[in-house]
Amino acid sequence: MTADESELRELRSSVREFLEAKSPEEAVRKLMESEPRFDPAVWSQAADQLRLPGLAIPEEYGGDGFGLVELGVVLEEMGRALFCAPFFATVLLAAQALLASGDQDACARHLPGIAAGRTTAALAVAEDHGSWDPAMVSARAVPDGNGDGDNGWTVSGRKCFVVDGTTADLILVVARTVAGPTLFAVDRDATGLAAEPMQTLDATRAMARLTLDAVPATLVGAQGAGGRIMAKVLDIASVGLAAEQAGGARRCLETSADYARVRHQFGRPIGSFQAVKHKCADMLVQVELAEASSREAARLADEDSPDFPVAAAVAHASCSRAYMVAAMENIQVHGGIGFTWEHPAHLFFRRAKSSQLLFGGPAVYHERLLDRLGI
Helix, strand or coil: CCCCHHHHHHHHHHHHHHHHHHCCHHHHHHHHCCCCCCCHHHHHHHHHHCCCCCCCCCHHHCCCCCCHHHHHHHHHHHHHHCCCCCHHHHHHHHHHHHHHHCCHHHHHHHHHHHHHCCCCEEEECCCCCCCCCHHHCCCEEEECCCCCCCCCEEEEEEEEEEECCCCCCEEEEEEEECCEEEEEEEECCCCCEEEEECCCCCCCCCEEEEEEEEEEEEEECCCCCHHHHHHHHHHHHHHHHHHHHHHHHHHHHHHHHHHHHHCEECCEEHHHCHHHHHHHHHHHHHHHHHHHHHHHHHHHHHCCCCCHHHHHHHHHHHHHHHHHHHHHHHHHHHHHHHHCCCCCHHHHHHHHHHHHHCCCCHHHHHHHHHHHCCC
């Protein structure tokens, strides 16, 4: 299912109106210091009123069957508002991993709850080294000895940088078997599972460290398919992250331009000075490029184009750079006040930097681009 331009504008308007009411700066700051780091009531409203968790989940699993284009609109608005919610972890990481696995039983078991907003989920891949490359995974999974090789497994190891890992109802874990990296499903209340919050640069995106000690797990997909699953998930998640980054960058540009119009120095608006004009112009170029690349990648994904993996890597690289530029220049345009804890500019800078590093940082995503190009 694909929405036309008028429907996309209506979707954007509805999501923006909702987030302006539910995710103002004061709400973001409050949630940054709370646990859980999101408001369950607001999450329920997002699911019940706007059906956001199920937007891009197939209709057969209780979703609305839209694609990455529509999801990109939502993520741009969430990035613009620094929305604190388990949306990215649940919808972009976990749900896409389930779909990529091709395991219809697992999808039928978990996706309807995700689509309805009743189930939150997380994807645990990275370990102490922070790499999302399945080949770097050292966590181990072994059959539990009950004779049921498909469903009876235990997983042991340690996972880090698990987005929303302390609150997720379902955790999908990439662990190594004799066949290679493999995806497993673990329940929140499983014995042997311990989760602790991590202190990271960006307090608006909760991350956790998980310790798994012979935790009961269920196989998702085929043994050894973790590499293939993660390649697809990272392509889709990179485009979703790119849309979120583009939305945040656009907000930084708007904030800077508004401030440059009203802040006076030497008897005139600072926006009339050439240096400030150049900063805002450079930000505009970066933001426009970011939006164009992320939206084009989303379109190619929905068309199942063979060019999508390359477009996804390009979007990730260009949007990461654009958000960092916009966030830094936003601080500069605001001058002294932009450096203070009381001003929101630092919140966007922290999100920009953490998003840039989320899937490995510039060296890794440029390497991924070369790989997708076949170089």
